[in-house]
Amino acid sequence: MSFDKSVHLSEDQLLMAIVEESDLPISLREHLFTCPKCRADKVRFEQKLTQVGRMAKYYTPPSKQRILLPESEPRSFYLWFRGQQAAFGLALTVAMLILVVWWTAPFKITPEGGVEITAREMQEAESLMTEISILAENALPTVYLDIIGESYTGFDEEFMQFIIPSINKEPQSYDPGTKGVMPC
Amino acid sequence: MPLSDQEKHNSKAMETASQVTALVNQARAGSKSAFEQLVDLFHEDIFRMVYYRTRARMDAEDITQEIFLNAFKSLSKLKKVEQFRIWLFKIGLNRIRDFYRKKRVRSIFGAYSDDDNIDQSDTTNNDQPEALNNLMKHEFWKHIGLLLEKLSRMEREVFLLRFMDHLNIREISQVLKSSESSVKTHLYRALQKFRKESELINLLKEEVTSQ
Numbered sequence: 467m468s469f470d471k472s473v474h475l476s477e478d479q480l481l482m483a484i485v486e487e488s489d490l491p492i493s494l495r496e497h498l499f500t501c502p503k504c505r506a507d508k509v510r511f512e513q514k515l516t517q518v519g520r521m522a523k524y525y526t527p528p529s530k531q532r533i534l535l536p537e538s539e540p541r542s543f544y545l546w547f548r549g550q551q552a553a554f555g556l557a558l559t560v561a562m563l564i565l566v567v568w569w570t571a572p573f574k575i576t577p578e579g580g581v582e583i584t585a586r587e588m589q590e591a592e593s594l595m596t597e598i599s600i601l602a603e604n605a606l607p608t609v610y611l612d613i614i615g616e617s618y619t620g621f622d623e624e625f626m627q628f629i630i631p632s633i634n635k636e637p638q639s640y641d642p643g644t645k646g647v648m649p650c
Numbered sequence: 651m652p653l654s655d656q657e658k659h660n661s662k663a664m665e666t667a668s669q670v671t672a673l674v675n676q677a678r679a680g681s682k683s684a685f686e687q688l689v690d691l692f693h694e695d696i697f698r699m700v701y702y703r704t705r706a707r708m709d710a711e712d713i714t715q716e717i718f719l720n721a722f723k724s725l726s727k728l729k730k731v732e733q734f735r736i737w738l739f740k741i742g743l744n745r746i747r748d749f750y751r752k753k754r755v756r757s758i759f760g761a762y763s764d765d766d767n768i769d770q771s772d773t774t775n776n777d778q779p780e781a782l783n784n785l786m787k788h789e790f791w792k793h794i795g796l797l798l799e800k801l802s803r804m805e806r807e808v809f810l811l812r813f814m815d816h817l818n819i820r821e822i823s824q825v826l827k828s829s830e831s832s833v834k835t836h837l838y839r840a841l842q843k844f845r846k847e848s849e850l851i852n853l854l855k856e857e858v859t860s861q
């Protein structure tokens with residue numbers, strides 16, 4: 467025997483060996499491997515711990531309850547989606563294809579006479595926009611415009627001259643470029 | 651040489667590992683019957699795990715039901731299917747924590763007494779061998795209770811998971827989200843305290859010699 471018989475593992479070292487034998491220093495592991503006393507002490511302590519587990523199990527009453535689960539299955543959207551990935555991929559490809567064809571060749575896929583239909587629709591849209599513009603300018607019918615005095619729009623040059631006189635030759639304001647007359 | 655409980659457990663665990671993985675995958679794909687088979691496989695382990703921590707059969711049954719229901723509803727959140735058992739233990743410990751939290755609140759308002767729920771079943775049985783068995787049972791849980799009271803929360807959990815629930819160091823570290831070295835340190839300290847419980851150890855000695 468290569469170990470010193472008088473130096474057995476201490477109680478704490480035995481506990482360390484029970485927790486994880488491979489964590490012991492190599493010299494102690496070798497001693498434990500070859501010393502019958504230390505080996506027996508370790509086994510005895512381990513048996514007590516095993517007995518704790520055994521008695522705990524023995525002194526536990528059996529469960530009388532049956533586990534009840536809800537009817538719905540535990541299928542998350544994520545898992546459902548993963549299961550349908552191929553179908554989703556195909557649907558997406560088809561949708562993309564349709565979009566690409568639609569945008570690149572809008573007139574090619576219209577039925578026969580599609581161009582004329584489109585031109586007529588454009589004309590209708592234009593006349594509608596003209597109507598809207600007129601309405602926006604004169605929102606009220608003429609009779610109501612008369613009542614509120616808005617119907618007359620025939621302001622002539624003389625009238626406008628009276629309301630806003632034109633800037634003539636005589637300066638009426640300060641002009642830094644000329645030494646002039648300051649208004650009184 | 652007969653196999654120890656731990657060895658039997660390990661070999662059983664290895665045998666069922668692939669079966670469990672297959673069942674978990676089926677359950678995740680929507681099979682309720684696969685999940686029911688998982689319940690059959692782990693019901694006893696989980697019920698016992700809860701009972702060790704509550705020492706009340708009815709509470710343990712209710713909490714076990716909650717654990718499996720919780721697992722059933724959130725199975726899609728399980729990242730590693732091979733860790734289903736570990737995951738059940740995690741859910742279990744959380745539910746037990748919730749149970750004690752609620753119990754504390756109820757006791758503050760005087761609606762709950764600690765003695766209300768401790769398993770008193772069979773204690774009134776006068777049949778002699780049965781009465782002796784019940785006495786032993788009572789003594790065993792009393793001394794286990796005394797030991798656990800002397801352990802810190804982490805030491806207690808590590809001790810229970812290792813020697814009563816038969817999880818290995820790595821599994822315990824996964825359940826408790828702690829490092830393996832931390833688990834070992836707490837286990838070592840728990841064993842130091844266990845060693846000093848002479849009455850419990852004598853009780854185990856009696857049981858060893860009587861069996």
Ligand SMILES: [Zn+2]
Binds near residue numbers: 474475497
């Ligand atoms: Zn020795």
